[in-house]
Amino acid sequence: MLNWRWLGARALGALITLLGVTVVVFVVLRTIPGDAITASLGIESGTLTPAQRASLEHFYGIDRPWFAQLWAWISGVAHGDLGLSLTNGKSVTSLVASSLPVTVELAVLSALIGTAFGVVLGVLAGSRPGRASDSLTQGASLVGLAIPEFVLGTAVVTILAEAFHYFPDTGTFVPLTRSVSGNMSQILYPSLVLAVAFAANVMRTTRSEYVEMADADYVRTARGKGLSPGRVRRSHILRNATIPIVTLTGIQFGYLLGGTVIIEQIFALPGMGRLLFTAISNRDYPVVQGTVLVIAVLFVLVNLLVDLLYRMIDPRTRAS
Amino acid sequence: MSEPILAVRGLHTAIRTPSGPLEILRGVDLEVDRGETLAVVGESGSGKSFTALSIAGLLPAGAEVTSGQVLLEGRDLVALREPERRTVRGAEVGMVYQDPMTSLNPMMRIGRQVTEGLRAHGWSKDAARDRAVTVLGEVGLPSPQALMRLYPHQLSGGMRQRVLIACAIAPRPKVLIADEPTTALDVTIQQQIIQLVARLRDEYGIAVVWITHDLGVVARIADRVAVVYAGRVTELARTRALFATPHHPYTDGLLRSLPTPGDPHQAPLPQIGGSPVALSALPPGCPFAPRCAQRQDRCDTEEPPLIDRAGSRAACWVPREDWRAPSAGVTSRA
Amino acid sequence: MSVLPTVAEPMGSVPATPGRSSLLARIWRDRNGRIGLTVIVLLAVIAVLGALGVLPHDPIAQHPAARLQGPSSRYWFGTDQFGRDIAARAAVGIWTSLRVAVVSVAAAAVIGSVLGISAGFFGGWVDQIVSRFIDILFAFPAILLALAVVSALGNGWQNTAIAIAVVYTPIFTRVSRGPTLTVGGAEYIKAQRVLGTPLPRILLRHVLPNVSAPIVVQVTLALSWAILTESALSFLGLGTRPPTPSLGLMVSDARNTVATAWWTLTFPALAIVIAVITLNLLGDGLRSALDPRRDSRP
Amino acid sequence: SPSGSQNSSSGGSTFVVARTGDIDKLDPHLATAFQTQQTLGLVYSTLVKTSAAGQIQPDLATKWTTSSDGKTVDFTLRSGVTWQDGSPFTSKDVKASIERILDQKTGAVSRSNLVAIKKVDAPDDTSVVLHLSQPSASLLYSLTTVNSSIESAKDISAGTVGKKPNGTGAFAWSAWNPGQQVVLTGNAKYFGGAPKIKKLEFRVIPDESSILSGMKASAFQLGLISDPGVARQAGKSDTYSLVKQPALAYHVLMLNGRKGPLKNQQVRQAISCAIDRNQVMQTAAYGDGTVTGPITSPAFAYSPTDGLPCTPGDTAKAKSMLAAAGYAQGFSLTTIVETGEYATAGAEAQNLQSQLAKIGVKLTLKQLSTGPYVSAWLDADYDAAVALNGGSYDPFLMYGRYFTSGGSLAKPAGLNSSTLADLLTQGNATSDDGKRQGTFRNLQKELLTESPWVWTFRSDDYYLVGSNVHGFTPRPDELLSSLTATS
Amino acid sequence: MPDRPTSGEIAIDVRDVVKHYRTPGRGEVQALDRVSVSVGRGQVLGVVGESGCGKSTLARLLTRLERPDSGSVEILGRRIDLAKRGELRELRRGIQLVFQDPYASLDPRQRIGAALAEVLTVHRLPSGDGRVGELLETVGLPPSTAGRYPHQLSGGQRQRIGIARALAVQPQILVLDEPVSALDVSVRAEIINLLVRLRDELGLTFVFISHDLGVVRHLADRIAVMYLGKIVEYGPWDVVSDTPGHPYTRALQTAVPIADPGLDAPPTELVVTGEVPDAANPPSGCRFHPRCPLAEDRCRSVEPLMLPASGRHRLACHVVQSEAATADGTNG
Numbered sequence A: 001m002l003n004w005r006w007l008g009a010r011a012l013g014a015l016i017t018l019l020g021v022t023v024v025v026f027v028v029l030r031t032i033p034g035d036a037i038t039a040s041l042g043i044e045s046g047t048l049t050p051a052q053r054a055s056l057e058h059f060y061g062i063d064r065p066w067f068a069q070l071w072a073w074i075s076g077v078a079h080g081d082l083g084l085s086l087t088n089g090k091s092v093t094s095l096v097a098s099s100l101p102v103t104v105e106l107a108v109l110s111a112l113i114g115t116a117f118g119v120v121l122g123v124l125a126g127s128r129p130g131r132a133s134d135s136l137t138q139g140a141s142l143v144g145l146a147i148p149e150f151v152l153g154t155a156v157v158t159i160l161a162e163a164f165h166y167f168p169d170t171g172t173f174v175p176l177t178r179s180v181s182g183n184m185s186q187i188l189y190p191s192l193v194l195a196v197a198f199a200a201n202v203m204r205t206t207r208s209e210y211v212e213m214a215d216a217d218y219v220r221t222a223r224g225k226g227l228s229p230g231r232v233r234r235s236h237i238l239r240n241a242t243i244p245i246v247t248l249t250g251i252q253f254g255y256l257l258g259g260t261v262i263i264e265q266i267f268a269l270p271g272m273g274r275l276l277f278t279a280i281s282n283r284d285y286p287v288v289q290g291t292v293l294v295i296a297v298l299f300v301l302v303n304l305l306v307d308l309l310y311r312m313i314d315p316r317t318r319a320s
Numbered sequence B: 001m002s003e004p005i006l007a008v009r010g011l012h013t014a015i016r017t018p019s020g021p022l023e024i025l026r027g028v029d030l031e032v033d034r035g036e037t038l039a040v041v042g043e044s045g046s047g048k049s050f051t052a053l054s055i056a057g058l059l060p061a062g063a064e065v066t067s068g069q070v071l072l073e074g075r076d077l078v079a080l081r082e083p084e085r086r087t088v089r090g091a092e093v094g095m096v097y098q099d100p101m102t103s104l105n106p107m108m109r110i111g112r113q114v115t116e117g118l119r120a121h122g123w124s125k126d127a128a129r130d131r132a133v134t135v136l137g138e139v140g141l142p143s144p145q146a147l148m149r150l151y152p153h154q155l156s157g158g159m160r161q162r163v164l165i166a167c168a169i170a171p172r173p174k175v176l177i178a179d180e181p182t183t184a185l186d187v188t189i190q191q192q193i194i195q196l197v198a199r200l201r202d203e204y205g206i207a208v209v210w211i212t213h214d215l216g217v218v219a220r221i222a223d224r225v226a227v228v229y230a231g232r233v234t235e236l237a238r239t240r241a242l243f244a245t246p247h248h249p250y251t252d253g254l255l256r257s258l259p260t261p262g263d264p265h266q267a268p269l270p271q272i273g274g275s276p277v278a279l280s281a282l283p284p285g286c287p288f289a290p291r292c293a294q295r296q297d298r299c300d301t302e303e304p305p306l307i308d309r310a311g312s313r314a315a316c317w318v319p320r321e322d323w324r325a326p327s328a329g330v331t332s333r334a
Numbered sequence C: 001m002s003v004l005p006t007v008a009e010p011m012g013s014v015p016a017t018p019g020r021s022s023l024l025a026r027i028w029r030d031r032n033g034r035i036g037l038t039v040i041v042l043l044a045v046i047a048v049l050g051a052l053g054v055l056p057h058d059p060i061a062q063h064p065a066a067r068l069q070g071p072s073s074r075y076w077f078g079t080d081q082f083g084r085d086i087a088a089r090a091a092v093g094i095w096t097s098l099r100v101a102v103v104s105v106a107a108a109a110v111i112g113s114v115l116g117i118s119a120g121f122f123g124g125w126v127d128q129i130v131s132r133f134i135d136i137l138f139a140f141p142a143i144l145l146a147l148a149v150v151s152a153l154g155n156g157w158q159n160t161a162i163a164i165a166v167v168y169t170p171i172f173t174r175v176s177r178g179p180t181l182t183v184g185g186a187e188y189i190k191a192q193r194v195l196g197t198p199l200p201r202i203l204l205r206h207v208l209p210n211v212s213a214p215i216v217v218q219v220t221l222a223l224s225w226a227i228l229t230e231s232a233l234s235f236l237g238l239g240t241r242p243p244t245p246s247l248g249l250m251v252s253d254a255r256n257t258v259a260t261a262w263w264t265l266t267f268p269a270l271a272i273v274i275a276v277i278t279l280n281l282l283g284d285g286l287r288s289a290l291d292p293r294r295d296s297r298p
Numbered sequence D: 001s002p003s004g005s006q007n008s009s010s011g012g013s014t015f016v017v018a019r020t021g022d023i024d025k026l027d028p029h030l031a032t033a034f035q036t037q038q039t040l041g042l043v044y045s046t047l048v049k050t051s052a053a054g055q056i057q058p059d060l061a062t063k064w065t066t067s068s069d070g071k072t073v074d075f076t077l078r079s080g081v082t083w084q085d086g087s088p089f090t091s092k093d094v095k096a097s098i099e100r101i102l103d104q105k106t107g108a109v110s111r112s113n114l115v116a117i118k119k120v121d122a123p124d125d126t127s128v129v130l131h132l133s134q135p136s137a138s139l140l141y142s143l144t145t146v147n148s149s150i151e152s153a154k155d156i157s158a159g160t161v162g163k164k165p166n167g168t169g170a171f172a173w174s175a176w177n178p179g180q181q182v183v184l185t186g187n188a189k190y191f192g193g194a195p196k197i198k199k200l201e202f203r204v205i206p207d208e209s210s211i212l213s214g215m216k217a218s219a220f221q222l223g224l225i226s227d228p229g230v231a232r233q234a235g236k237s238d239t240y241s242l243v244k245q246p247a248l249a250y251h252v253l254m255l256n257g258r259k260g261p262l263k264n265q266q267v268r269q270a271i272s273c274a275i276d277r278n279q280v281m282q283t284a285a286y287g288d289g290t291v292t293g294p295i296t297s298p299a300f301a302y303s304p305t306d307g308l309p310c311t312p313g314d315t316a317k318a319k320s321m322l323a324a325a326g327y328a329q330g331f332s333l334t335t336i337v338e339t340g341e342y343a344t345a346g347a348e349a350q351n352l353q354s355q356l357a358k359i360g361v362k363l364t365l366k367q368l369s370t371g372p373y374v375s376a377w378l379d380a381d382y383d384a385a386v387a388l389n390g391g392s393y394d395p396f397l398m399y400g401r402y403f404t405s406g407g408s409l410a411k412p413a414g415l416n417s418s419t420l421a422d423l424l425t426q427g428n429a430t431s432d433d434g435k436r437q438g439t440f441r442n443l444q445k446e447l448l449t450e451s452p453w454v455w456t457f458r459s460d461d462y463y464l465v466g467s468n469v470h471g472f473t474p475r476p477d478e479l480l481s482s483l484t485a486t487s
Numbered sequence E: 001m002p003d004r005p006t007s008g009e010i011a012i013d014v015r016d017v018v019k020h021y022r023t024p025g026r027g028e029v030q031a032l033d034r035v036s037v038s039v040g041r042g043q044v045l046g047v048v049g050e051s052g053c054g055k056s057t058l059a060r061l062l063t064r065l066e067r068p069d070s071g072s073v074e075i076l077g078r079r080i081d082l083a084k085r086g087e088l089r090e091l092r093r094g095i096q097l098v099f100q101d102p103y104a105s106l107d108p109r110q111r112i113g114a115a116l117a118e119v120l121t122v123h124r125l126p127s128g129d130g131r132v133g134e135l136l137e138t139v140g141l142p143p144s145t146a147g148r149y150p151h152q153l154s155g156g157q158r159q160r161i162g163i164a165r166a167l168a169v170q171p172q173i174l175v176l177d178e179p180v181s182a183l184d185v186s187v188r189a190e191i192i193n194l195l196v197r198l199r200d201e202l203g204l205t206f207v208f209i210s211h212d213l214g215v216v217r218h219l220a221d222r223i224a225v226m227y228l229g230k231i232v233e234y235g236p237w238d239v240v241s242d243t244p245g246h247p248y249t250r251a252l253q254t255a256v257p258i259a260d261p262g263l264d265a266p267p268t269e270l271v272v273t274g275e276v277p278d279a280a281n282p283p284s285g286c287r288f289h290p291r292c293p294l295a296e297d298r299c300r301s302v303e304p305l306m307l308p309a310s311g312r313h314r315l316a317c318h319v320v321q322s323e324a325a326t327a328d329g330t331n332g
């Protein structure tokens, strides 16, 4: 069923994209003033003697021309070596490896929650367009879209603390595999906050797709066969609405991978958003490059997965 | 005269529009007997599809039958509540649609699309499957077993239309309504579909309502014809009678405007002047009056009902005998 | 960043039909559109009043003696930690936020559409290059783009706008490319080619107007994200340059005073929510006004 | 509390300190971030330390004497001290550590403060002698900082310093999870007595509001915050108490005296006169803090504005001074403002802007994140800079590097003044307390007269102390030494 | 019935044109395969065939919407397939195209007047209301139509606009791609009459494309029947439409239902079975053989050539050609 040629072409495209990302991030980083030395020593870097500075530059590898640095980096990546953090000397690979699961789980959980709520509410609204339930759900989704995430996040943290004396666990990240409850106490609330906007978007798409699909010719055919409304909804309307919903979910999920920084700040989650944000503030090139590359890889993978999913869901795109 | 299997009496259907409700059907009368084909002809927008959808109870959101009856073997379908109506739909009245490309669910295997209607009407899984295979064979599709597992996009237009027909006739309905089932197809395929439906009609003894705008098709298949204009039936007659002596100037104009064999290079084709009226701006009297050469004063004020005229029924105040000239309803200049 | 941009649902391949009635009238006919239009005009008026400085209080002047006062007849929405009038600041804040949003979205829409239309219309290697470029931008975490721009150029509303524009450009490219593929293959475009109409004219007079519907709808959505993104950037310390008030800045500053002075956060946050909802409603209205299926029947 | 497992202080197992930033390195000689100093300060010891009030006290050295010419300092070391890895502490460790700091290649932060040291002798295991090139009153203070920590000679020669900290302090190194937490364990063999806290965790909670929420839910035992806005929200609670501690660090508007109108001393003075320090503190820090002059050390408390020809905030006077300097119409300045490092920068800048506007000086804010800010600052590429500068118990250590010739930060300081340089050198050359008081008082006056910068206030540091925590006392230098005695 | 005399001048000359489309999913579609046809000035060529046989592709090549893979397309004696930009504009003033779907071929956002004026402006022809009004009058519409949008017109009116727009540049050749297929019967007659009038009054050359032999018959001097990218029969209108030789043409002829209920259904042996094969994978030999009631062995392997049957009448069918040969043989 898999079309290998298609997959090959897609993989090649993905590779080119990633190479592009690599080059762009490299160039972008170097347009920002300040270098690794000022980042790591702060104002104390002013006290360095030229010899000290030169030796540090050599240590950080920033004394070489930029293309040499780029090349060194790319060839490192090819060997799975993302370099060392300038600020704490840890290997970027290990930093990314420890923060990746947090962000991925955060994104996956909020996508799951968001999609579940979004689809259910969207169908609810779409199956009775114009009714009170429709207006209500639509209104709620608009509010969900409109509240800035940091306001919602802070509100959740504050309310939990004030009213319930509860604070989501901020200790060492507990992987799901170790303890479900321990993991949930860290991930659940931030996921819920992220899920709000996600659900609102999914709801809106589901609703409009539902309304549109309900008008399709084949739905009329199905009704003409005497099927019950529930059957028509499940087998015909919803099944065809899956594709746009999957697309949207995929896009949103992709964004989420690189867009969890605010929630990670507020809930003190050691994810990639925070890693990236801190690294950018610190001018920690290797970490920024590594994190961006990994996020881009994830994004590209998600896209590939969505495409693959499509081809599984939609018989028209399946290779025959 | 035996009771027709399907009779439509004074059917009015309206739809909600941004500028208020709009009457699309303004009193449609039809009837068709068992084993017979009724052709419904008319220009685009005259209300043919609405008639079909009103009969099947499949009107789009915002549209509803406001008065009139749809009698299936004497039982008024309009009066039924939706759950009962559903038991009729598909089981007793089957529908085939104009566009075979969009009328099948692209995400569902052919087999399932044929069987789901049967299952909805209480067929067991196996029985439905067997029936589906049989019926796919009957509509002339090769290797029905294998076909069951295909998706619509793997079939050509003609094959898809056959699948739609199979879906419709699988539960052995009493009436088959076909809304322009061949318009989207090539002539050679159209010919095959016409033959197929005729054969099925005879084998199953069902009544067929065939909607078309092609008078050639009418001539080939229909026992009876209903001509629709601006949401009403303007003429209802047996096919031969209608072609021989149309009693409504509109029907007359339609027939004359067809290219005829002979030397076509000689004279221009006769044509009906003017353009169809908009349903939202109907004139007070006969809706055809503004285009009609036989028009009398009365036509501008009073809308004619269907009047019996020598075995046919036509909605025209002016009897054919009083027409000014046989072709006067028709102008011949472009 | 807080905002999950989504691509507006495709509007179908049929180009939008202009009505007898103007676009505004058609939006007005839609309930959501009506609400959206009304409130946006209201917000625009407030914003312009704020920008013109004709409000009773100066949004920038500090009155240390009147710090953190609650809403009163003198200060409708209360004052902030500098004793500045929140009502006046919110009004100017709407102006700033809308200005950032409008400028960034306009830039993104123009650049994105040019790229998208070129890619869709010319296909071939143009499409290849544009699509790759867009893929790269998409795969980039939006926050890095924004941070990079703001870090490199310093903050200030113009740079915030540039950052947001960079993030949203690929979305407009994607939104305009699809319809262009359809429109480019439409018979009326072929007709223009056969008629010998020069290419620029075809693109400008025939392609552009007919792919504009989804772009216009996307604009309203993007405007609402831009307002949210501006506030998110402010939260991360990368927003508008003080003392110019922006809603995002006010909200993120007020996070620390909300427990003791609820009004500092409530009013600007409400303004954001209202602006975003309004733009979404307007988008809904536009979508239905531009929907080719609507009164496409004679 | 429903938060369950994490809330473990009652069980006595882990003492959690929440703060916004993480440590960045493990070598105390290179540590610049105060989080790193806070942490490593608990692991390493120094020869001498300061009391909270700024008095020099014994640490690894129990006694010290300075020769009469001030050029030799003798230390007697504590005996019986062991490194956390078990090996004994001797004078060789001290010698190796100071030599490491003095070695250019190390890039040690406190090198410039210790350059007076010519030679280090370790005549026996418990004695160390420092030979100085010139007397240095600030030397002892320099030796109290975390940057002057004593490392093990073995680690230094093995090159393992900065890999796994090994000190003689109250807490031993346990684990570091970058960006998340640092875990220390109580050192049972600590010469000052085993700490009551057995396990100490520094946890990174980037958002101060979240730290507050966590304290409300008793998720942490100690929360370190610096944003007065958040502190104001802390209110009263039965799960924690809020302790304010004035810091040595000072908020300042640095003026670049090498640029434009600012070259003119009268102009700088006018700016300094125009600014009501209290207003800055009230608006930016909700009134928390102390209006201050240049010297923040409690031991050298002088009038914060003595030396200015005006009462600060006197707009009319300031305007006339500007006019006298030829700038009656005012002028424009751009100030760099750091974002993301400390909470009040933006607010201070906005208030300064509003105050300066009154005398016609248009201040434009250029907000930069840390990297670009530091670059611009180091290059003196600014007209003005809103800054939070670190303080010290010793005035020479505060200003020597800015205002002595050859001072490492003379460039960003923005002004060369031989008067200032002389005063600083004098103050450092004598250890006579009375003389130092006089000299530094003159230094403060001169700084205010020259007005290279406008000192506004010292802010408070805030400590949210869990209600079941006993014995914690904050210090002006932000070190957490009292955790040794906290339970 | 006169086979209208060719004026001696050739308006269109298409030689050995091949056009294949490479499509990702379908493979290589042989839309046109070695097609040659020519039309004399003032003549009407009718092209019929089922969906997908390449009719529109031919129209696109004639108007240089696309270029052939090989072969040549000559319009009024000049190679339009090789024309450079400036020359192309000039050549296009000689040949114009009218589309099947009158609605899709008009920019929905442009008023009728503007659409017509635009053509005039682009070609630097005298424009202005007068000329636009004239054009509208030529196609039998009142000048007031200029102020309307396409969606405010009926299908017939829209098709008239499509024709008027093509006429605006005063072309000598009109290519009409199924101009009446989308129209109602009652309107179809109007357009056909209009086209007849234009042909006669303006002396235009037409290429008239349709899938309906009945309609083509009404207008054409010559008819070309296409099947799967090839011309299979070509000749005078009456010969091809009334006594066709090729079995495919015969099938087409009988498939069109005639509006006379008195007529019996066509004999089953003339009904073609099956559907049009995929042009991406055409059958070997004679492309029609899988559906042909007369098919023989050689039809499966050997591709028949277009050979003269009589006079200007030519067709490509092994069976019919050999029957004729035998008949000739016996006669001779």
Ligand SMILES: Nc1ncnc2c1ncn2[C@@H]1O[C@H](COP(=O)(O)OP(=O)(O)OP(=O)(O)O)[C@@H](O)[C@H]1O
Binding pocket: B015, B016, B017, B022, B024, B042, B043, B044, B045, B046, B047, B048, B049, B050, B051, B213, B279, C297, C298
């Ligand atoms: N949603 C609607 N709102 C307003 N008018 C409508 C709507 N749907 C259909 N109509 C009108 O109803 C009339 C009848 O439509 P119908 O589809 O029955 O025509 P038809 O005879 O089947 O035409 P065709 O041959 O084009 O299929 C048309 O004039 C159409 O404009």
Ligand SMILES: Nc1ncnc2c1ncn2[C@@H]1O[C@H](COP(=O)(O)OP(=O)(O)OP(=O)(O)O)[C@@H](O)[C@H]1O
Binding pocket: E021, E022, E023, E029, E030, E031, E049, E050, E051, E052, E053, E054, E055, E056, E057, E058, E211, E279, E280
């Ligand atoms: N741009 C294209 N890309 C790929 N295939 C094409 C393209 N255009 C046409 N084809 C294919 O070429 C063949 C001929 O197409 P063409 O449009 O010329 O047929 P036609 O005779 O006009 O059919 P119809 O009656 O349906 O209009 C078809 O199989 C079609 O699918």
Ligand SMILES: [Mg+2]
Binding pocket: B048, B049, B050, B179, B180
């Ligand atoms: Mg219809």
Ligand SMILES: [Mg+2]
Binding pocket: E055, E056, E057, E177
């Ligand atoms: Mg075609």
